[in-house]
Amino acid sequence: MKDEPKGDRKEAVFDFRLGRGREGPKQFLGDFAGILQSDGYVAYEGMGGPKLVHACCWAHARRYFFQAEQLNPGDAAATRIVARINDLFAIDAEARAQEMDWAGRDKLRQNRAKPFLEEIKSRVESARSRALPSSALAKACHYTLTLWFKLTRFLEYPGTGTE
Numbered sequence: 001m002k003d004e005p006k007g008d009r010k011e012a013v014f015d016f017r018l019g020r021g022r023e024g025p026k027q028f029l030g031d032f033a034g035i036l037q038s039d040g041y042v043a044y045e046g047m048g049g050p051k052l053v054h055a056c057c058w059a060h061a062r063r064y065f066f067q068a069e070q071l072n073p074g075d076a077a078a079t080r081i082v083a084r085i086n087d088l089f090a091i092d093a094e095a096r097a098q099e100m101d102w103a104g105r106d107k108l109r110q111n112r113a114k115p116f117l118e119e120i121k122s123r124v125e126s127a128r129s130r131a132l133p134s135s136a137l138a139k140a141c142h143y144t145l146t147l148w149f150k151l152t153r154f155l156e157y158p159g160t161g162t163e
Helices: 023-029 058-071 078-098 104-131 136-146
Strands: 037-038 053-056
Touching: 053 058, 058 078, 058 136, 078 104, 078 136, 104 136
Parallel strands: 037 053
Antiparallel strands: none
16 A cells, blocks of 8 residues: 555455444543544544544535435435535545555545545535525535534545545
């Protein structure tokens, strides 16, 4: 592997539990110190050790907007947000295609992702202000804005993915 952050290997671990309680993540993560990339499920809050970095996954945020678009195909706001998130994913796809190391990927993200993120956030805030509170679009906006800090952690930690 090329220029891996903190260590000479990159690893991903998945833990499956039948239940959705806090005990499973608590037991599995223990005092974990590293990057936890997950969805926005609240059971992960307060898990791991003091050096755990919790990053959220853009694929989950995108899914909510995609569902809103499927429910209302004429919804231009949802369509534009999905397209912009796709553009965000394309940055990492380009980095992988060019076999960039972590430093190169980070530079590409810093230069290209930040403007997309500003536009996405602006579009999400605008869509939320116009959407009916119980609509799929409003729920997608709420999910994304609530997790915004964790969704943008990938700019601080090059080892995290947007996908």
